[in-house]
Amino acid sequence: MFPLGILDLGRQRYGETLDLQRSLAKQRVSGALDHDVLLLVEHPTVVTLGRGTKASSLPLSAAQLEARGMEVYEVERGGDATVHEPGQLVGYPILDLHRHRQDLHWYLRQLEAVLIEALTAFDIPAERNPGLTGVWTGGRKIASIGIHVKQWVTLHGFALNVINELKGFDWVVPCGISGVIMTSVAREAGRSTDQLQLWNETKDAVIGAMGRQFDLAPTRDPELWTTPPQNPPLRQ
Numbered sequence: 001m002f003p004l005g006i007l008d009l010g011r012q013r014y015g016e017t018l019d020l021q022r023s024l025a026k027q028r029v030s031g032a033l034d035h036d037v038l039l040l041v042e043h044p045t046v047v048t049l050g051r052g053t054k055a056s057s058l059p060l061s062a063a064q065l066e067a068r069g070m071e072v073y074e075v076e077r078g079g080d081a082t083v084h085e086p087g088q089l090v091g092y093p094i095l096d097l098h099r100h101r102q103d104l105h106w107y108l109r110q111l112e113a114v115l116i117e118a119l120t121a122f123d124i125p126a127e128r129n130p131g132l133t134g135v136w137t138g139g140r141k142i143a144s145i146g147i148h149v150k151q152w153v154t155l156h157g158f159a160l161n162v163i164n165e166l167k168g169f170d171w172v173v174p175c176g177i178s179g180v181i182m183t184s185v186a187r188e189a190g191r192s193t194d195q196l197q198l199w200n201e202t203k204d205a206v207i208g209a210m211g212r213q214f215d216l217a218p219t220r221d222p223e224l225w226t227t228p229p230q231n232p233p234l235r236q
Contacts, residue, residue: 002035002099004216006207009041014048014073014084017041017092024094025155036099038210038218039092039157040203043084045168046071050079050146057081057173065171077156079133079146080176087164087184087195089202090157093210097152100214104149108133111158114213115143118160118205122189134175135160140183144175162186162202163195 009017017039027033047065049058049072057080058065062072084090097107112128115135119126119142126143129136135143143160161184169182185191191198211218 001215001217004211004214004218005035005037006218006220007037007039008203009039011042011044014043014046014071017043017090018073018075021092021094021155025150025153028094028096028153029151033094036096036214036216037094038207039094040206041090041092042086042088043090044071045083045085046073047081047083047168047172048072048077048146049074049081050077052079052176053081054176056178057176059173060171070171075156076148077146078148079144080174081172082144082146082159082174083168083172084159085164085166085168087162087199089160089162089199089206091160091206091210092157093154095154095214097149097154102152104147107149107154108145108147110213111145111147114206114209115158115160117209117213118202119185119188121201121205122185122191124185124188132175132177137183137188140181140188141174141177142183142185142188160185160202160206162199 024037047070065072112135116126124137126135126137133145134141143158145158146156147154148156163186164184166182174180185202207218
């Protein structure tokens with residue numbers, strides 16, 4: 001079984017993490033990085049625009065959002081507009097699909113399977129929504145997925161709402177789905193008072209599911225790992 005290096009970045013701005021994942025993806029393509037990696041991070045509020053972003057997904061233009069102090073990034077991932085905000089667990093797998101399966105649809109379904117499995121730890125009945133990408137529960141969307149693949153190496157990934165207040169989604173039409181209701185692990189599990197514990201449990205559940213679904217051995221990568229700050233996740 002191949003290793004999966006886990007790098008918990010703690011709290012980091014989107015642009016810094018974007019630079020890091022692009023760098024790691026280049027190293028994975030070249031062979032300088034000889035194993036798969038999962039970046040886990042929590043971002044301050046930021047709007048990201050995928051290649052499929054529709055004008056109707058932005059009630060306010062990117063320029064208007066920036067004028068209000070909101071960071072906005074146009075990126076190479078697939079999908080529409082979304083928001084990252086404090087209390088949301090974001091995962092960026094840097095995987096060489098030559099070692100797995102060279103099939104983008106398979107990869108998307110595997111990421112959904114990771115999140116669906118992770119949510120069983122909290123007795124949340126998660127599922128796919130036919131024709132849409134992401135993870136849902138009771139008709140509410142709990143996780144978003146948007147990827148990019150270059151030379152069969154992946155970047156970008158998933159965003160799982162854990163303890164975030166979901167206010168950031170008021171700025172966009174999430175994933176371009178009109179009328180979508182966003183939810184979180186805390187809301188669905190009825191756990192509003194033990195947020196730090198829930199945050200850590202969710203990370204552990206996602207890491208474990210990632211290993212099982214991709215047949216990898218998660219490890220605190222000695223080449224990449226640094227101890228994350230021992231403080232609670234960001235909240236607005």
